[in-house]
Amino acid sequence: MGYDIFGLNPSGNKPITPITVNSTPDEITEYFKSRDSIPGHYFRNNIWFWSPLWDFIVEQCGDILSEADIQGGYSNGGHKLSKSKVVKIANTLDKLDEKGLIQKHEDEHKKMIEDAPLERCEFCEGTGRVNIGAPLEQDCRQCDGTGSTKPFSVNYPFTRENVIEFKNFLKASGGIEIC
Numbered sequence: 001m002g003y004d005i006f007g008l009n010p011s012g013n014k015p016i017t018p019i020t021v022n023s024t025p026d027e028i029t030e031y032f033k034s035r036d037s038i039p040g041h042y043f044r045n046n047i048w049f050w051s052p053l054w055d056f057i058v059e060q061c062g063d064i065l066s067e068a069d070i071q072g073g074y075s076n077g078g079h080k081l082s083k084s085k086v087v088k089i090a091n092t093l094d095k096l097d098e099k100g101l102i103q104k105h106e107d108e109h110k111k112m113i114e115d116a117p118l119e120r121c122e123f124c125e126g127t128g129r130v131n132i133g134a135p136l137e138q139d140c141r142q143c144d145g146t147g148s149t150k151p152f153s154v155n156y157p158f159t160r161e162n163v164i165e166f167k168n169f170l171k172a173s174g175g176i177e178i179c
Helices: 025-037 047-061 067-073 083-098 101-115 160-173
Strands: 002-007 042-046 079-081 129-133 136-139 176-178
Touching: 002 047, 002 160, 042 047, 042 160, 047 067, 047 083, 047 101, 047 160, 067 079, 079 083, 083 101, 083 160, 101 160
Parallel strands: none
Antiparallel strands: 002 042, 002 176, 079 176, 129 136
């Protein structure tokens, strides 16, 4: 699952021919090339990258966002943010980056992942073995037979690069819709 973020009025606004059920493979390819090349038109993150990015936006820009905006960012249900809000968010991100705070957050996030304590593997219930059909057993693939794993939260990366890419998208988007 991923989050597709569309600009409401991209500054690189050149017409894109929409695709339909009758579109040819070449038209479909051209659509995606165009969509991805226009500043402010499209930004995508998978669930793993989007969640920590949106958490950071909420943490740093909560005074800009309404409760509906915050919740809308955790859903891909089509919530929209106005141009004025995304410009304020982008400006805040610029200031945070100038102060080195985005990189600091990335470093702290990586350290949290490295230092995360092991937990009992829920897949094998801490035994290190799984039953693949009586009487056959094998080492648990989730924990490599150790019976413990890092917490699931370590699967969610945070990078300064992703924040900067999103910030640049926001600046050119003219407002966004989160799908």
